[in-house]
Amino acid sequence: MFDQTPLLLLIKAFKDQQISEDAFYQKLTETITAALGCSRASLWLYSDSLLNEIVAVDLYDRNSNSHYQGIALHEDDFSPYFEAMRNDGGIDAAYAMEHSATSCFTEAYFEPNDIYSLLDVGIRYGGQLVGVFCCENVGEVMVWTEQQKAYLEQAGKLITFALKPALQQKFSALF
Template structure:
């Protein structure tokens, strides 16, 4: 089982005003990488009038110890992925390059970044989807465990609570 103490601590720092939103999401993405043992983790929020875009709030890549943000994914380019997130609120793709919901990322995202596995969990506020938390494995496939999935679901729930509290 993964340790949730760091998640609770980050939430308390944010709620107490000791972390601003960008730093909170940076630290959260790095915590997910460390706890799950994946190569990259990121937090995305839906945008557009139909929530047909996902905008990266913060992405941490352990390979180069760097953060990124502002990447935009459009449903026009990745329709199977968006449809799966809407219907299932989660994608577990240890073989992401052949998974029906994620193979649409092969040419423009997975192959250039050497990504083989993906685990995504939705973020909701008041029962409405607002975004997702994403784990990616580079260099080879990763078999996502049930504790990995549960931990990422806890991360998604915590982000939803934090955003609700922040208004």
């Protein structure tokens, strides 16, 4: 199993208000990218209870050491992905360009960014899907191991714990 200690320490620092929300998101994506050995990681939150739009809170690209925020993805453009996340709560797509739920990203996103593999886990609050944590690999296929998947599942639960006050404020009125 992967070492959860860096993630736990980060969440503790955030809960103890030792780091800002933006710094937490950036360090979170960096920490998970390093732990899984992937190229990119991102945290997305759904904009409303319809679950038809997700917005990037932070996307980290290890190769360029860059962070991006505010990117929005809409169900109208990527319906197989949104349906899979609602129904399955996660996606394991080692061959992302060929996967039934993620091939819709090939032309607009995977090819321009040289992304081959994707591993997504749903973020849940009160049993309801409220976000997605996404890991991607650039340049070559990454077949995700059971340990990587278990780590990301656990990370998703820890992220929910860390963000509980913000999620409660945003989503309690929606659900």
